[in-house]
Every structure is written in structure tokens, then in C-alpha cells.
Amino acid sequence: MGQRVNLALVRGGGYRLYYHHWCAETLTRDLFWGEEYALRFIEAQRGVEPEEWMNEDWAEGGAVVDLDRKTLLLYGGGDILLDIPLRQMYMRLLGASWPGWEVKWAGEGIVGLADYVGYAGHRLLGSFLHDPDIPLLTPAEKKEWILTVASVRFPDGELLLYPQSTFYEYTLEYGERSAAYFDRSLGVKELYTQDWPEPVPSGGLHLDIAERLLYFWHADCVSGMAAKLAPYWPGWTIVDLGEEYGLHAGLAEGRLTFGEPDPEKKLARLREMLLYEWNSPVEGVLRFAESQAEAGKSVAVNAAALSDDRTEPDRETKKEILERAIRGAGLG
Template identity: 25%
Template sequence: MPEDGTHEVYEARFGAVGIDLDLLAGPDVVLPAVRARSRVEGCWRGDSQCEAAALFDLRRRILLFFASEGPVTQFRHRAVTWERIARAWPGWELRWTYDGPADLRRHLGLDPEAVRESDRKVYPAPVLEPDDEELLERDPLVTVVTIGDDRCHLLAAINDHPVVEGPAFLDRLADAPDHGHCTVAAEAGLHIDPVRRRVGWWLLSAVAEADEMAARWPGWTVECWQDRWQQHARAAPGRFLPPRVSPEQARAELREDAVHHWSQRPGSFWLGWLQAAVSDAVADRVVRTIDSW
């Protein structure tokens, strides 16, 4: 979004992988790299087709973005990745777009419905058994669901967030295994209070129609906690007990991921952009910046 208020659209195939790591390069590298690509006229990917995107508002110095995978969507790395991107973009305001590309269009004053799917179907996330191997992963694809004060269920964090299912979701969980509590680093969550008819949900990625979930729960109070998983932990004491995160370890792992992404992946779409758009000196400066963390 140039300073004159217009907007330009650029697209990269397979560009969703590592967009958070790419943004660590900062505006002096990222913006020329983006503009080195060919512009796409009148092309906006729909909700299910766009897995990551960024909007650079040059006039107001606002960076809006979201991703479906990567360190910024992982419980253990979310905070440090956000911190480091903010450090790489001094003077810019960072915003996560929980409604994906629709939020980008809203910022531009465009109709968000243009990226909606008219025949969108709900794809329920599978319920996990207590012995599922996914629960052994350091960064598992898990959604934690707590019901009232006494139930905790774990779902695979694939397909749709369970909040989109509405009250019928409770029937689906009737025979689901109760895990008692969740101690893994979940990527999303949902708390349902059947007595007060209240719902709170959060996620570290994005979901279509994020601002419209109340319509899926008629007669209920629905609150989106965005990425504030702490509110879930408070709403379900003793049920959602995520692991403590070591900032030092998370920062070291993020640095390793970034260096690998930039220097060890010749197929990375951003690496190609950097080679085409910036000089060797600038590229070297970026690497030194990472080394100085």
C-alpha cells in the first residue's frame, strides 16, 4: 500500500512457508524484494487458498500479516517471533489478521466478502485419543477444548477450528475421550461454559469469518481471545496447563530456523527474491543482524 493510498498486489507460489522468518529481514530488505516481483492485477486468493499474506501500509507504517504455519503460529515461539519481527520493523505497528485475507481487504476499504467461499463447508477437526503420537511432539498440532469445570478434550489442529461448528459441537464430543487436562503446547483453544452459555476461543493462525462466530452460536455469548491463551487458562483452571516457555531457548531456535531458511533452502521463494532484489552487501548485513541477536 504506497503512500498515495492506492494498493499493489504481488503473489508468490509456495510463499506461505516461512513468511514470518522472511519478515525478520526488516523493511529495507523485504519491501524491495516484494517489488521485484511482477504485480498481479485484480487477483485476491480466497480464504481457503491463501495460507499467508502481508500488507505493508507505507503511509501509516502498519504491517498486517498472518500465516498458517511457522514459528509465529507455534505456542513456544509465538511471543519471541513477534518480538523479533517488531524489532526488525522499528516505528511500524504490527497487526495479526485473524480473519486472514478478509482483514487485509478491510484495511484497504475493500469488500471482505470478495474472498469468501459461497459454498464453504465445515470440516471438523478429528478428536485425539490420549495415546495419540501427536501429543509427544514438541510443537504438536493440537486444539484444546475445555467444557465447564470438569472436561478437557484434545483435537488435531487441522481442518476447521471447532468454534465454527456451533452448539452441535457439544453433541460430537459426547463420546469423546476426556483427557482430564492439557499440558501440551496447543496452537488453538476453545472453552465452553454450558451453564452460562458462554464461549471463549483463541488461535495462533487465522480462520475465515473470525469476527462472525457469534452467528454460529445463537443465544450464546461468544468472545474471541485472539492469541491470548492465558484467558483460556484462567477460564479453565487446572484443565489447560500449557508448558512454560524459555525465551532464551525459543530465541535460539528461532535464530536457527531463520538462518536455515535464508541460507540452506535454495528453493525458498524469499531467498530468490533477495538474490534478485538486493546486493550481496545487503544480504550479508541481514545475516550479521541475525548473528547479533
């Protein structure tokens, strides 16, 4: 178990790499408070060798703080990882709390972070989970279950839309045969998402079967997805749109309209996220290990799981920094 991250600190043309076992979920809070607190947090973690990057299968978050170029790249945080509008608002706030810095979302995850500091990111590409026997094209029975929006142009020119309760990658991983599983009787001619609990789902895709075109967008951080998919979509042109979900509306010729999330609700959610008091999981790990030992079982705990060093401002300072960022970002 863990929420593993790599943290790279660039200084004087080189970088120092660090590891933290528990902060992928909280990284967007840990690094929010500005350069001073971020440096303190990173340098409190366990230093590792420059080549000891985790690969995509293990890394759940990460960051580069480049002191030479005044650039911050990061990804992680359970609250914003699959919510693009929330993340976009967060990045506005982050930029305001790091004045004079360029802040960027690392959309290619750990691979992109490694590439940035000059390590060969392709070495970190993870395994590709492809199950050719299970097409998971599940219609969403309730609006709150919608995770993906698909648009399909059939060979006769008809265009239909499909809100689905499965993640976008389940369709992509099944390959070109997935096109045959879109039942016309389940498709709709138009979709407007304003009344959905989340007007922007976590991913989407557009198929043009006759032209053999596949476009997809996604909230999560992946690298080289189009290349990974190519063997399963032979002869298709595959385009990764990143998080640019608005381009999907154009591909669907205006029949798909994404609603606007409520900015006040998003800001309230970010306030709650950023001021949340973290409870370290280390004590729970120790209690579990103790209970297993008492039951007569042999237990070995990874030493990394017993370290959760945090260096952060007190709650009142956090509130001051956050309110200043909200004003600086023009959100309040």
C-alpha cells in the same frame, strides 16, 4: 500446488498489489531484514490489479507494507503459523529489525490485510467446510499429538478437560451436537502442560452447556469464524478469543495451566528458521513436468509457478541483522 501470497505496498494514500506463488512458507524470512530489503523483495514480484486479491481458500500468507504510516502487517510462515509463543518471540525480533515501524500480526489473514488498505475484505471470505456427519473428538494418546485443549462444563456443573489430537475447528464445525460427544470418563479434572513437547497447543475451546456459551482460541489466521459458526450453534453465544490462550485458563477456573515454553529453545528455532537457505521449488516443477511429458502425458504448467524471484541480503548480513535484532529485543 503453491504457497500463494498477496503483498500490498501502500504509498501516497494508495496501494499497489503484488502476487507471489511460492513464498507463504518463507514470508516471515523474506520480510524480516528491514524496510530496504522488504521493498526490494516486494517490488520484484508480479504486479496485479488492485482488486486481484485471493480469497481465504487460496491465500496462504500475505503482507501490507504501509510506507505512509510506517506499519507492517503480515501472516504466513509454516514455522510460526501454529505456534503462538514462537510467533510472539518472532514479532519481538521483527519489531527490533524494523526500528521506527509498528509491526503487527495479521490475525484475520487476507481479509484483514484487504480491509486495512480499503478493499472490502468480506469479499474474500472463503468457503466454510462443514461436515455434519463426522464428529472428530479424538483423545490424544501421546502428548506430542495434542493439538487442542477443550474444557467442558456439563449441565450439572462438573468441569472436565480434554486434550485432543484433532484441530479445534473439527469440534466447532460439528456444531452444538459435539457437546454430546464429550465422554465424561475420558475427561480429567486438571491439566498442566509444562511437560508437553509444546506447552501451548494450536487451539482450544471452552463449552458451558447449560449457559450455551462457546469460547475458542486459535493460532491460525481466520476471519469471521464466529459468524460462520452461528448457524451450527443456534442460540449459543460464540466468542472468538483470537490467540489469547491465557484467557482459557480463566474460563477453566484455574484447572488448566499452560506451561512456559523454553525461551532458549524458541530462540534457537527462530535462528534456524531465519537463516535457513531456501531451495526454490521451480526446478522441481520443471522436472516433474518433463517426466510427465516423457511419459506421453499432456502437461500445462501455470506460468506463476515458474517464477520465484528472491532479493535478500547475503548470509553474513542476515546474521548481523538477526544478532542486532536479538539484542534490540532484549533476548540475548
